[in-house]
Amino acid sequence: MRVVVAPDSFGGTLSARDAAEAIATGWRRAAPADDVRTVPLADGGTGFAEVLQSALGGTLHERTVTGPLGEPVTGSWLQTGDTAYLEAAAACGLHHVPRERRTPDVALRATTRGVGELVAAARDAGARRIVVGLGGSATTDGGAGMLAALGAVAHDASGALLPDGGGALARCAGLRPPPAFDGVELVAAADVDNPLLGTHGAAAVFGPQKGADAAAGAELDAALAVFADVLATATGTDVRDEAAAGAAGGLGAALLALGARRESGAGLVRSLVGLDAELDAAAASGGLAVTGEGSFDWQSLRGKLVTAVARGAADRGIPCLVLAGQSSVGRREAGAAGVDAAYAVADEAGLEASLADPAGTLAALAEQVARRWSR
Structure with missing residues (x-):
């Protein structure tokens, strides 16, 4: 039977290509x-350009x-x-930020x-x-940092330019005119659909992994709310509640405000690398x-990304398995997303061993x- 191995990268331990090869190696042993066909994927975050270059050249x-x-x-681009x-x-x-440097101060000033x-x-x-x-920011x-590099610099009520970082946006009173992209189509290929603000927003959900404690997270959320008002005034478009506005720490909001069209990063890559054709072949072989x-x-x-692969498999009536470094999704929630079973390296080999030899333990x-699962 055909087995389509289509993983994302494994954090900072394995690229999507390396993860795919490790899974394929282990599967072939048994x-x-x-x-076994390897189709490394990305959902817009780390590995996005590498995966697309492998498939498209350029x-x-x-x-x-x-x-x-x-x-x-x-x-790179x-x-x-x-x-x-x-x-x-x-x-x-x-x-780019070592784990020991991921502190509340860093979370407030990262750009x-x-x-x-x-x-x-x-x-x-x-x-x-x-x-x-x-993704992966x-x-x-x-x-705001992206906009500043393009000329739309944020300033306070006195007209003084703000320093980089989300924390400073609490004092934001305006933006220099945002850039024009006449004749250029912008696309925001997002890895998540979170809004900008609130309990499901950029600061609350993703801030902790970037070093923000509860106080810094609340400060960032309040600052982003101020910035959302300024962004709406400057562009004539209020995007704070749009899906993916909270992607990459709110970078999605700035792109959407500039007129970017939102696409699922996972769906875009899935289309460009030919995953559907591989899943069709797997379905034909009972894979x-x-x-x-x-x-x-x-x-x-x-x-x-895993949900995009799972949906593609479910559409063809074939099982979809998830192999992860760690897993905390319940069986019912996984099943609702189209995942038939999930397995974690940390559960089998232990967290320390999985980090010491990520490819070997994944294989x-x-x-x-x-x-x-093999017939």
Whole structure:
């Protein structure tokens, strides 16, 4: 039977390609007769550009840009024809902030300025369609840093320019005129559908993983509310409650306010890499799909990649399995999303071992799962 292995990256431990190869290796050990096909995926976050280049080719342009803490980092964008694919995480990703530096102060001042620098580079190179992959950010600045890099700088009531970071937006009173993208289509390829504010918003849901404690999270949410008012006045569009406005720490809101069209990052990649054709072949052979990510949790059910794979499998009547680093989704919730079973490396090998040898322990888990599911 055909087994389609289509995972996302596993946090900072395995790229999507490496995760797919590890799962395929383990599966083949247990079921050598199965036709195992690897289709590495991304949902807009880390690995977005790499996965698309593997599938589409194109030219990857590298550029030194401002990182989330103001330090220079190497960002990149992929050019295919007149389309540019940007990975926001390349400029402001959480992987640029070591775990020991993820503090409330850092969460309050992290910036998306580098994303704006990449957007400007793609625009200046002649791109007529700019697709920004959203996810995996270290920022909660509502996209203010990106806008500033494009010329729409935030200022306080006295006209003084605000420093970078979401915390400073509590004093935001206006924006310099936002940039015009005449003749350029903007697309926000989001990994989640969260709104900008509130209990399901950018600060409350994603702030803790970026270093924000309860007090910093509340401060950021209040600051984003102020910024949402300013953004609505400046652009004539109030996007705070739109789906994906809270993606990448509110970067989605800034893009939507600029007129970007929202797409599911996972759905976009699924289409571009040919996942549907592979699932059709799996269905014809009575096969199944295997997907995965670092942490399979309730956030995974809000538009992330595993749900896109699960929906595709369910549409064809084939099982979908999730292999993750850690899993906290209940069986009922997983089933409602189209996932037949979920397995976690940490449950089988232990968290310490899984971090020490992520590829080896993932392959071992896949081998065990294959013995249960292969015909």
